[in-house]
Amino acid sequence: MRDVVISICMGTGGISAGSQEVLKNFKSLLDKKGISSRFNHTCKTQKVGCRGLCARDVLVDVIIDDIPTTYQYVKPEMVKRIVEEHIIGGNPITEWMVRKDYHRFHEKQYKVILSQCGRIDPEDIEAYIKVGGYEALKRVLHQYSPEEVIDIVKKSGLRGRGGAGFLTGLKWELCRGVNSNKKYIICNADEGDPGAFMDRSVIEGNPHCVIEGLLIGAYAIGAKEGYVYIRAEYPLAVKRLNLALKQAQVYGFIGENIQGSNFSIKIKVKLGAGAFVCGEETALIASIEGKRGMPRAKPPFPVYKGLWGMPTVINNVETLANIPFIVRNGHEWFSSIGTEKSKGTKIFSITGKIKNTGLIEVPMGITLKEIIYDIGGGIEKDKSLKAIQTGGPSGGCIPASMLDMKVDYETLADVGSIMGSGGMIVLDEDDCMVSVAKYFLTFTQKESCGKCVPCRIGTMRLLEILDRITKGKGQDGDIELLEFLSNQIRLGSLCGLGQTAPNPILSTIRYFRDEYEAHIRDKRCPAKVCKDLLTFSIISDKCKGCGACMKVCPTNTIMELKKRLYYIMQDKCTRCGACFDVCKFGAIDKS
Numbered sequence: 001m002r003d004v005v006i007s008i009c010m011g012t013g014g015i016s017a018g019s020q021e022v023l024k025n026f027k028s029l030l031d032k033k034g035i036s037s038r039f040n041h042t043c044k045t046q047k048v049g050c051r052g053l054c055a056r057d058v059l060v061d062v063i064i065d066d067i068p069t070t071y072q073y074v075k076p077e078m079v080k081r082i083v084e085e086h087i088i089g090g091n092p093i094t095e096w097m098v099r100k101d102y103h104r105f106h107e108k109q110y111k112v113i114l115s116q117c118g119r120i121d122p123e124d125i126e127a128y129i130k131v132g133g134y135e136a137l138k139r140v141l142h143q144y145s146p147e148e149v150i151d152i153v154k155k156s157g158l159r160g161r162g163g164a165g166f167l168t169g170l171k172w173e174l175c176r177g178v179n180s181n182k183k184y185i186i187c188n189a190d191e192g193d194p195g196a197f198m199d200r201s202v203i204e205g206n207p208h209c210v211i212e213g214l215l216i217g218a219y220a221i222g223a224k225e226g227y228v229y230i231r232a233e234y235p236l237a238v239k240r241l242n243l244a245l246k247q248a249q250v251y252g253f254i255g256e257n258i259q260g261s262n263f264s265i266k267i268k269v270k271l272g273a274g275a276f277v278c279g280e281e282t283a284l285i286a287s288i289e290g291k292r293g294m295p296r297a298k299p300p301f302p303v304y305k306g307l308w309g310m311p312t313v314i315n316n317v318e319t320l321a322n323i324p325f326i327v328r329n330g331h332e333w334f335s336s337i338g339t340e341k342s343k344g345t346k347i348f349s350i351t352g353k354i355k356n357t358g359l360i361e362v363p364m365g366i367t368l369k370e371i372i373y374d375i376g377g378g379i380e381k382d383k384s385l386k387a388i389q390t391g392g393p394s395g396g397c398i399p400a401s402m403l404d405m406k407v408d409y410e411t412l413a414d415v416g417s418i419m420g421s422g423g424m425i426v427l428d429e430d431d432c433m434v435s436v437a438k439y440f441l442t443f444t445q446k447e448s449c450g451k452c453v454p455c456r457i458g459t460m461r462l463l464e465i466l467d468r469i470t471k472g473k474g475q476d477g478d479i480e481l482l483e484f485l486s487n488q489i490r491l492g493s494l495c496g497l498g499q500t501a502p503n504p505i506l507s508t509i510r511y512f513r514d515e516y517e518a519h520i521r522d523k524r525c526p527a528k529v530c531k532d533l534l535t536f537s538i539i540s541d542k543c544k545g546c547g548a549c550m551k552v553c554p555t556n557t558i559m560e561l562k563k564r565l566y567y568i569m570q571d572k573c574t575r576c577g578a579c580f581d582v583c584k585f586g587a588i589d590k591s
Contacts, residue, residue, distance in 0.1 A: 004043040004087055007061040007068075009118065011050035011204050012197070012236055017057035018076060023047060025079035043087065049205020051118035053105050055357040056098065059118075062086055070098045101377055105356050108374050110337065112345050113321045114361045117205030122240050125247040128208040134253055136327035137212050140219055141261040149220040150176060153323065156331035157343030162188060162279070162316030163394070163420050163496065165342075165409040171313055175221040175303040178311040183223040186307065187214050188284060188316045189230035189237070192276040193392025194443060195351040196423035199317035201359050202347070203230070203237040206321075207244035211267070213320030215253065216327060218265050221313050225266050229284050232271040242269060276393075276447035279421075280495045281306075281314045283449065294449045295495035316421065318347055338364030342408035346419065352389075352426035353380045362407070369403040372426060384429040387511070391420030393440040394500035396507030397433060416507040418500065432529035433512040434519055437504045438466040444501040455498030458489035462505060471532040474520030479509060528590050531575040535591055538566050542587035549579035549588065 008014070008023045026045050051059045056072040062082065063069075069092045071082065078096065086092050120127040128134070140149055154169030175183060187210060191199040203210060210228075218226050230238055245267055248254045256264045270288050277283045278293040285307050287293040306312025322344060326334045335343050342364040348371070351357050355377035362371065368388055372378070379385050385400040390407075396417030398405070405411055409419050427436060445459040462485055465478055486502030493499045509516060518524050525533040538549070538558075545564025557572045558579065568579070580588040 002042070002065055003063075005061075005063040006043075006045045006087075007048045007063065007119070008045065009049075009051045009057055009059045010047035011054075011201055013050060013054035014057045014059065015236070019047075019058045021076040022058050022060065022074055022079060025076045026083070029079060029083045046121050047123070048119060049117045049122045050201040050359055052109075052114065052360060053102060053356055053358045055355070056102065059098075062092075070102065071096045072098045072102065101356070105358070105360075105375055105377070108366065108370055109361055110345050110363045111361045112325050112337075113202060113209065113318060113347060114205070114359070116209070117202065120206065122205050122207055123243055125208060125244065125251055128206065129251075132328060133208050133324075134212055134248075134251075136324035137215050137253060138259055140216050140327060141259050141263055146176060146220045146222060149216060149327070152331050153220070153326060156326045156334040157338075157341075158319065158322055158326065158334065159342065159409065160315060161318035161322075161346065161419075161421070163391075163418065165419060168315060168319055171303060171315075172217065172220050174301075175311045175313045178304055180311050182225075182310045183221055184307045184310055184312040185214060185218045185221060185223040185226045186284070186288070186312060186314045187226070187228040187320055188279065188281070188314050189228055189234075189241075190272050190279045190284060191234075191317075191421060192231070192274065192279055192447075193394075193421055193423040194440075195349060195425050196392055196421055197349045198347045198359065198422045200234050200237050201349075202317050202321055203234070203241050207237075207241045208248065209321045209324060210241075210317050211244055211248055212253075213315075213323035214267065215258075215265065216323050217313060217315060217320060219263050221311075223313070224264055225268075227268050227270050227288055227307075229270045229272055229278070229288060231274050233274050238269070238271065245269070275449075276444070277449045277495070277497050280497060283495065284314065285312065292449075294451045295497075297494060318422070339406065339408045341410055346407070346422060348422045348424045350376050350424045350426065353383065353428040353431070354378070354426040355380055364408045365406045367404055367406055368398065371407065371424070372403065376426070379426065379428050385426065386429055386431055387427045387433065387436075389417075389425040389427065389436070389440075389504070390423070391418035391500075391503070392423040393443045394418060394496065394503055395420050395423070396503045397427070397436060397511065398507070399511040416503065416510055418503070430527055430529070432470075432525055432527035433508040433515045434466065434470055434525075435527075435529050437508045438463070438470060440504040441466060441501065444497060448497060448501075452492070452494040452498060454489045454492035455494065455501065458485055458493075459498070459501050461485055462489070462502065466505070469516065469519045470525075470530040472519070472523045472530075474516075474523075476520070478520055479513065479516050483509060531577065534575050534577075535570065536568055536573060536575060536577070536579060537570075537589045537591075538568055539587050539589050540565065542585055544585050544587070546585075548582045548584070552578045552582045554578065 058074040060071045060074045061068045150172045158168045159165040275293045280295045283293040283295040302312040345361050347361045387397040389397050448455045450456040550558040
């Protein structure tokens with residue numbers, strides 16, 4: 001008798017790549033061929049969350065007697081051959097299997113939170129319990145006082161994974177110490193950074209881990225009511241979260257006198273409308289209260305006066321997901337990972353101009369070089385790395401010259417960036433750093449709630465200057481003006497959105513000042529990105545006279561002077577780049 005398990009990635013990335021059809025085909029073929037009865041197999045399919053290497057979806061594991069074979073880029077039409085040749089015939093299909101670079105992607109990772117994502121069925125509480133799920137909660141309720149739980153978290157050195165990196169145990173201790181007959185705990189799952197999908201993937205892949213951490217936190221601070229604030233744009237995560245909460249209640253992990261203890265709690269899900277500013281804790285609180293999501297001045301901090309004026313702890317998804325592992329394995333284990341001041345692991349979504357787009361979990365203190373080249377596989381098309389943007393629109397751009405720097409809270413702050421929630425966007429030689437700064441500022445300016453003048457007006461003025469520079473209308477003194485305004489906005493803004501919005505500008509000026517100067521002084525974009533500074537012309541020696549450029553030109557700017565000789569009228573050219581994109585012979589010069 002052989003045990004066969006077929007695990008199929010059913011995270012958002014996998015579903016987008018077609019995993020639902022892949023799963024359907026596996027189920028249909030297994031039933032049709034009657035494998036269990038005919039071939040003396042126990043054979044089942046299993047949907048799992050994100051496997052990490054999203055660039056290779058659909059990823060499928062065929063696990064026979066606990067020995068996995070991983071297939072990549074699986075399409076529905078490939079299923080029949082996998083079933084017949086591998087599962088029935090016992091011969092893995094080598095040309096469809098993952099290569100060495102797949103294993104290299106995982107080698108330098110240290111998976112704690114992601115250790116079960118991609119391994120267990122996120123919609124089955126029994127699967128979570130089988131790998132030790134809810135054991136930490138049981139231990140806490142029957143062996144530890146709230147103060148002892150807080151002490152464990154404090155000694156672990158766990159810092160908030162949502163941005164500022166405040167010590168989690170200290171936050172819990174402060175809230176615990178407030179004398180109040182009602183307290184709240186909130187899980188912040190309002191992940192809004194462009195290119196970030198860490199929290200979404202954790203909830204999609206192992207929602208019970210987050211719930212268990214939330215329950216332990218509630219017990220520690222004395223809260224009897226909790227919320228998970230999650231954006232409605234995450235339908236799969238919302239679905240699995242709600243299912244997990246119902247299952248946890250049925251199994252007695254949520255409700256009255258949990259597991260025979262005196263601890264009781266209710267947990268509600270609050271859907272956010274996608275406002276980036278609601279990632280800020282006081283704006284999030286306002287949203288839960290039914291108000292417009294706008295921050296308020298601090299102090300008082302939420303641990304003293306939060307939701308409906310009551311003491312409130314807010315932790316993000318990744319922070320809470322660490323808690324069960326810390327309780328089960330001990331604070332010494334957790335604090336042995338990472339650096340002196342940045343303990344444990346960090347989840348990053350690596351996107352942009354990188355070969356291995358995906359989700360990773362690495363120990364604090366790993367270098368950027370290890371992330372980009374060892375795990376990420378290097379830059380797409382083997383081009384030159386220019387910069388790494390960390391911390392999303394609130395972060396900074398780190399130049400390629402700093403590849404050997406360690407990734408931790410202190411080092412990132414020293415170079416003008418932040419850890420943030422964990423977004424990491426890779427930029428190559430073809431990216432214009434002025435345009436990158438403009439892109440991120442456009443995002444934060446639109447997401448500003450408008451409550452305070454420095455953020456509402458200041459970011460608009462910054463954006464106007466950047467827009468002028470990218471259009472070839474930059475002036476002497478613009479760089480200094482950008483720096484001055486940025487520093488004033490950082491000092492005067494009410495919340496973290498405004499205080500960090502200038503980071504992309506300040507970091508790109510700090511490390512790529514020459515690109516700003518080229519735009520302003522020479523009216524030239526070195527990366528050939530800013531279209532108002534570009535000129536398109538036809539290289540007659542390379543032109544084959546196919547006429548493809550003339551056919552795609554939206555403004556009829558390309559003229560045929562004589563047979564098979566074309567010319568671009570510069571006064572009418574809109575610099576859309578359609579001719580450059582369509583030419584197969586490199587006959588369009590972009591300068």
